[in-house]
Amino acid sequence: MKPDTHTGNRGLDLAEPLLFELGRPGASGVDLPDAPKVKSHLGGLDRDDIGLPNVSEPEVVRHFVRISRNNYSIDANLYPLGSCTMKHNPRLNEKMARLPGFGDLHPMQPESTVQGALELIHTLGHWLKVLTGMPAVAMPPAAGAHGELCGVMAIRAAHEAKGEKRTRMLIPESAHGTNPATAAQCGFEVDTVPGNARGRMDLSAFKAKLGKDVAGVMLTNPNTLGLFENEVMEVAQAIHSIGGYFYADGANFNAIVGKARPGDLGVDAIHINLHKTFSTPHGGGGPGSGPVAFSAALAPFAPLPMIVQDGDRFRLIEHLGDKGKPGEHSFGRLRSFHGQMGMFVRALAYMMSHGSDGLRQVAEDAVLSANYVLASLKADMSAPFGDTGPCMHEALFDDTFLEGTGITSLDFAKAMIDEGYHPMTVYFPLVVHGALLTEPTETESKASVDKFIGTLRYLARAAKSGTELARFKDAPKLAPRRRLDETAAARNPVLRWTPPAAQAAE
Amino acid sequence: MGTRYFTKDHEWIEVDGDNGTVGVTNYAQEQLGDVVFVDLPAKGKKLTQKGEAAVVESVKAASEVYAPVSGEVIESNAALAANPALVNASAEKDGWFMKLKLTNKDELKGLMDKAAYDKLVASQH
Numbered sequence: 133m134k135p136d137t138h139t140g141n142r143g144l145d146l147a148e149p150l151l152f153e154l155g156r157p158g159a160s161g162v163d164l165p166d167a168p169k170v171k172s173h174l175g176g177l178d179r180d181d182i183g184l185p186n187v188s189e190p191e192v193v194r195h196f197v198r199i200s201r202n203n204y205s206i207d208a209n210l211y212p213l214g215s216c217t218m219k220h221n222p223r224l225n226e227k228m229a230r231l232p233g234f235g236d237l238h239p240m241q242p243e244s245t246v247q248g249a250l251e252l253i254h255t256l257g258h259w260l261k262v263l264t265g266m267p268a269v270a271m272p273p274a275a276g277a278h279g280e281l282c283g284v285m286a287i288r289a290a291h292e293a294k295g296e297k298r299t300r301m302l303i304p305e306s307a308h309g310t311n312p313a314t315a316a317q318c319g320f321e322v323d324t325v326p327g328n329a330r331g332r333m334d335l336s337a338f339k340a341k342l343g344k345d346v347a348g349v350m351l352t353n354p355n356t357l358g359l360f361e362n363e364v365m366e367v368a369q370a371i372h373s374i375g376g377y378f379y380a381d382g383a384n385f386n387a388i389v390g391k392a393r394p395g396d397l398g399v400d401a402i403h404i405n406l407h408k409t410f411s412t413p414h415g416g417g418g419p420g421s422g423p424v425a426f427s428a429a430l431a432p433f434a435p436l437p438m439i440v441q442d443g444d445r446f447r448l449i450e451h452l453g454d455k456g457k458p459g460e461h462s463f464g465r466l467r468s469f470h471g472q473m474g475m476f477v478r479a480l481a482y483m484m485s486h487g488s489d490g491l492r493q494v495a496e497d498a499v500l501s502a503n504y505v506l507a508s509l510k511a512d513m514s515a516p517f518g519d520t521g522p523c524m525h526e527a528l529f530d531d532t533f534l535e536g537t538g539i540t541s542l543d544f545a546k547a548m549i550d551e552g553y554h555p556m557t558v559y560f561p562l563v564v565h566g567a568l569l570t571e572p573t574e575t576e577s578k579a580s581v582d583k584f585i586g587t588l589r590y591l592a593r594a595a596k597s598g599t600e601l602a603r604f605k606d607a608p609k610l611a612p613r614r615r616l617d618e619t620a621a622a623r624n625p626v627l628r629w630t631p632p633a634a635q636a637a638e
Numbered sequence: 639m640g641t642r643y644f645t646k647d648h649e650w651i652e653v654d655g656d657n658g659t660v661g662v663t664n665y666a667q668e669q670l671g672d673v674v675f676v677d678l679p680a681k682g683k684k685l686t687q688k689g690e691a692a693v694v695e696s697v698k699a700a701s702e703v704y705a706p707v708s709g710e711v712i713e714s715n716a717a718l719a720a721n722p723a724l725v726n727a728s729a730e731k732d733g734w735f736m737k738l739k740l741t742n743k744d745e746l747k748g749l750m751d752k753a754a755y756d757k758l759v760a761s762q763h
Contacts, residue, residue, distance in 0.1 A: 559698045618697045622674035623722065 145612055148198045152629065155185035161192060202612060204554045210584050212556035214526065214571020215386040215408040215498070222411060224485055225478035234477045239469040243448060249473065250446035254439045256480045260404055260423055263491070265393030268431035270424045270438070271471040276383055279403025279422030280314040280350070282435055282466055286401060286426065287348050287377045288318050289433040289463040298347035298376070304333040306357055306561045308381060311350045320347055327563060331357045331517040335366060342374050352381035353397070354388065356561040358502065358526030358569070359517060368398025377401065377430065385409045386573075387499055387525035390492035400427040406472075410479035421475035432461040437470055497574035498525040501581055505572055508585045512592040516564055525573075531566025539595045539604045541566035546615055547594075549608035551587050643706065643746055644755035650730060651706040651738075653746060661734040662694065662703060662725065665759045670696040673725040678714035678736055685709055685738065687745050692735050694725065707745040709738030 140147040172178050187195070205211070206218055229235060237249055257269040273279040284301075291298050301315035304325045312322040323341055328334040333351065349371045353361040361367070368378050380394050380402040386409040394402045406421040407414035414420050426434055437450045440458055448470070453459035486494065499522070506527035510518045514532035517523070531541045545555035545568070557569040572581050594600040608615060640654030648666035651658045667673065677693040685691050685705035692703040714736040718724055724733040740746075750758065 562699055619672035619674060622672075622695075622697060 142612070145201075146198050148195065148202070150629065151185050151187065151192075151195055152183070152631070154187050154191055154195060157186055159186045159188050159191070161187065161189035209552060209554070210572065210576055210580050211554055212570045212572065212584065213554070214573045216383065216526075216557065216571055218414055219386070219408070219411055219573045220575040221413045221478075222482060222485065225411065225481040228481040229474050229477045231477075234473065237473060239473075243446075247446055250439050250448065252480060253470065253473075253476055254441060254446055256476050256483070257423070257439070259480070259483050260425055263389060263393065264399075264402060264404070264425040265395030266399070266402070266425040267395075267428050268426040268434055270426065270434040270466075271476070272435055272437065272466050272469075273403060273422040273424055274467055274472060275407070275420030276381075276403055276405045276422045277310040277314065278420075278466070279405075279424045280310055280379070280381065281317065282422075282424045283379050283401035283403060283426075283430075284314050284318045284320075284348075284350075285435075285463050285466075286424075286430045286433040287379065288320075289461070290377065290430055291347055293433070293461060296375070298345055300341075300343075300346045302338060302341055302346060302349040302371075304338075304351060304355070306331070306333075306355050306563050307350065307352060308356060308383060311352070311381060315350065325349075330520045331355070331359045332361050332363065333367070335363045338367065339370055342370060342376075344374060346371070346374060346376045348377040348379055348400075350379045350381060352384060353394075354384045354524035354526075356384075356569075357517060357564065358384075358523045358528050358571075359520070360387075360524055364397050372398065383408060384525060387495055389495045390488060391495045394425070395427065400430050401425070406475050406479040411482045412475040412478040418475065419472050421472035421479070423471070433463050435466040436462050436464060438462075439470075494574050495525075498571075499523075501525075501572040501574060501576060502527045502570070504578075504581060505570055505585060509588055509592070512589045513568070526569055526571045528561075528564060529568040529570070530564045531568075533592060534566070534595055537595050537598070538601060541568055543604035543607065544568070544591060544595060546607035547591055547604045548587070550603075550610045551591070553584065553587060642752060643749035644752065645704070645706045645749055646758060647704050649703060649706045651746075651749070653740065653743075656740055656743075657712065658707065658709065658738050658740055659734050660691070660703075660706060660736050660738060662729055663755070663759075664729045667726050667729040667733070670694065670701065670725075671698045672696055673722045676718045676722050676725065676735065678718065679711045681711055681713060683711045684741075685711065687742070703735060705738070706749060707738070707740055708742050709740045711736050712739050713737040 135142045206220055211218065233248060237246060243250070253271055257271055260269045261267065270282055273282045299321050300323045301320040302323050302325050303311050303315065304327060306327055315322050325338045325341060326334050332355065349367060351361060351364070351367060353364050355361055371378050377400040378398055380399040382402040382404045385404055389409055401424055403422040403424045406412045406423065412418060412421060436452070436459055437448045438459060440447050440449060449459045452462060452464065483491065502525050503522050506515055506518060506523050509529070512533070513529045515528065516530045517528065534540065534544065541558050545558045548555045559567055560569060561567055572584065594603060640652045642650055642652045644650050644663065648663045649660060650663055651660045673694055673696050675695040679685065679691055685708060687706070687708045688704050690702045691705040694701055694703055715734050718733065727733065
């Protein structure tokens with residue numbers, strides 16, 4: 133809704149057009165000399181009207197500062213999507229990543245000039261192996277889903293090396309959507325395993341699906357409902373008994389880092405989202421990074437490049453090895469270059485500054501915070517698995533508490549915006565009706581979590597009062613934009629920007 | 639007017655002679671929310687019972703629609719491409735998905751009638 137002002141601004145909340153709508157012919161932030169006259173080799177394709185905006189330096193600065201003010205971020209307030217989207221990024225990590233020796237690297241520099249960088253990657257890999265309790269690690273994957281691809285490609289390579297053609301991948305119904313997508317991408321047929329009444333994978337249904345055509349199982353632990361899969365070791369034993377492999381989705385490692393080692397649980401491959409557990413920026417910020425730890429059974433198939441240590445020198449293995457050499461059985465290269473160097477620096481800075489006791493406390497405090505939210509709100513909201521014991525790092529609510537009010541989970545989430553909170557994850561996991569999945573993380577103070585709990589309790593009681601329907605149906609009323617019509621946007625998407633009709637700038 | 643059957647996955651099929659018309663139930667469209675896209679099988683495609691037949695995408699999620707019985711697709715509802723909202727407005731009539739030529743009519747015996755389906759839906763509330 134456009135405010136009733138001459139400028140279209142709402143006080144100091146400035147309405148910002150696109151950069152392309154700001155341009156004025158002739159405006160420029162730099163003076164460039166005329167290009168030298170050269171013979172064109174563009175075959176008549178050269179043109180002057182490529183449509184770049186013409187703006188001065190202060191216009192560019194103001195444009196991006198104004199946009200940044202519309203951003204809700206972890207630096208502004210509690211962010212209930214938690215490590216899943218982004219937890220606090222300690223500033224020390226940023227300082228380390230900007231050291232010239234790390235920040236100014238080029239991936240094609242000769243090995244002899246980047247020994248420190250290779251040592252850092254190697255050291256980070258070492259600590260990932262220690263924390264997962266697994267003997268090998270692949271650093272290249274660019275994010276969590278890329279790590280899944282890496283792990284499942286290794287599983288496929290391991291079966292092929294044994295001359296076996298296995299076609300089915302077992303995946304619980306509560307899994308992240310990337311798990312079945314990864315399995316399908318690698319040519320496996322996805323076979324969904326139902327959950328049980330306690331929100332865990334149904335072990336007997338899982339065992340009933342086992343057979344010689346099963347390549348493996350992909351299980352997230354803690355799972356997407358924020359619950360620990362306490363039968364995980366039986367799952368590992370059962371999948372190994374038929375010659376399959378156990379892929380663990382490590383998206384929720386934040387809850388168990390320093391407390392439980394996936395290698396001890398029987399896992400064969402697990403990706404670790406450095407941009408979740410190890411605090412590197414993402415969710416609109418920096419790139420992700422998803423190294424994969426491997427068991428001894430899958431280690432030979434890890435992708436290239438890999439780093440090996442020869443005495444005090446570090447060497448990159450970039451090509452498939454000869455017989456008996458590292459990389460002999462590798463499934464090959466997964467991407468260009470060696471991985472997300474800037475994220476490696478930040479993740480290692482996070483590990484070193486916390487130490488083993490600090491990392492353990494990260495997991496303990498994250499779980500404590502989530503259980504505090506769950507226990508405080510169980511009576512006013514509805515927690516579908518609230519009586520099955522403590523949760524891990526996420527507190528899950530469903531929409532039973534909204535039954536009969538005419539208010540949906542989406543309305544409830546939108547009302548949180550008016551209260552100054554970004555909503556939590558809604559409608560995921562799909563197995564829970566109207567899910568509201570909350571992850572406060574370990575870095576919020578008790579006062580901050582208390583204020584958040586108080587807000588949700590207030591809204592839950594308002595929803596049930598029967599007299600405040602408009603508060604929810606009209607929300608958000610106080611945000612820069614009112615509720616967007618998601619349905620219209622999905623049914624009639626506008627995919628291409630077109631210039632507005634020329635308007636007077638007065 | 640043929641005989642209408644239902645599945646526990648919330649599909650309906652109305653059988654008339656050897657042919658059947660398939661769609662999702664009104665309860666299913668309520669659970670999906672606003673439908674924004676429907677991916678339908680091409681004419682001539684052979685479907686097997688409980689196999690994936692179509693994909694329906696709403697603002698909340700993308701869900702598979704399974705074939706209630708085996709058969710060959712003889713027509714899919716072209717109106718849904720232009721107007722997926724038909725699934726919300728008229729799930730059990732104008733918002734039908736596809737017409738099948740049934741290949742195994744015995745499979746109908748395992749499906750529910752309206753009374754049994756209504757009972758199932760009531761138990762899920």
